[in-house]
Amino acid sequence: MTETPRKPLILDLEDEADPSSAPPVPDPAPTGRAMLLAASAARPRSKLTQAAIWAFSAFFSFALSVAAYDFVTGLLARNAILGYVAFALLAAAVLAAVLLSLREWSAYARLHRLDTLRQRSEVARTTSDLKEARRLTASLTALYGNRPETAWGLSRFSDRQGDVLDADALLNLAETELLAPLDALARAEVEQAARQVATVTALVPLALADVATALFSNLRMIRRLAEIYGGRSGALGSWGLLRRVFSHLVATGALALTDDLIGSVAGGGILSKLSRRFGEGVVNGALTARVGLAAIDLCRPLPFVATDRPSTSGTVSRALAGLVPKGQAMGKDPLS
Secondary structure, three states, X not given: OOOOOOOOOOOOOOOOOOHHHOOOOOOOOOOOHHHHHHHHHOOOOOHHHHHHHHHHHHHXXXXXXXXXXXXXXXXXXXXXXXHHHHHHHHHHHHHHHHHHHHHHHXXXXXXXXXXXXXXXXXXXXXXXXXXXXXXXXXXXXXXXXOOHHHHHHHHHHHHHHHHOOOHHHHHHHHHHHHOHHXXXXXXXXXXXXXXXXXXXXXXXXXXXXXXXXXHHHHHHHHHHHHHHOOOOOOHHHHHHHHHHHHHHHXXXXXXXXXXXXXXXXXXXOHHHHOOHHHHHXXXXXXXXXXXXXXXXXXXXXXXXXXXXXXXXXXXXXXXXXXXXXXXXXXXXOOOO
């Protein structure tokens, strides 16, 4: 008995679906993934985590010290010459560790000095204490006395400070004459970091390259900002300052994509005209600029009162000039 070959079932549809008429799959809006991961890397630790890190560090240091002592004493018992060489190398390593610790402590002391000056200025403005304001400005002139960037402003301040008899006016004069050139250098540093993060995110397709670039650029930017304002933070000081910056941003909600600038970039016409990768670069650059401005607030010895605080939108516009067509950096339609 032979089986009849089966034929395919064909259905004639009246309305055939045209694949070309299907709507395109929308690209997800950029969320600044690199900067958000960098923020999570610098998130402040809990007290339990800090205690655990201290305990493990202390145990590791103690075990390493005992192992080094046993190694040197055992080598001295076997061979006196090799033992003395090992002892000299151990002494050099201990001396280097002490010098590094002193440098890190000095960096923390410089950052603490900037915090103290900022707190003193707020108290002097609140209480209108002219004597405290004069002591504060004397500390500022001593801090920036050897800086070539502030030489001209320092001479102008020295000529005019004797005529000022009001605490607010004296602090405003110090802010405009002493900190204006430093603010220009700080803004240029923030713009450079935002430009670098945006460019690498948009052009480098490697996985986690944008995250590494964002973290490295933010660390270097914060370190440079501290040096500009006189902090000269070390390696640990830069990490601590980065954690303070992100803690401040997260606490105030400024790191979330709710800012008017980030909203215009994420929801404006830019994403409909440019690739998602480029839009992600613009968002990461904008968040880097926001982090830099927050770092300026923490490193500046005087708060912004007499001079205008740099805006995020203006900083991003200058940073992305040439990378984004004019009018698109802020999410504007170039045809409007």
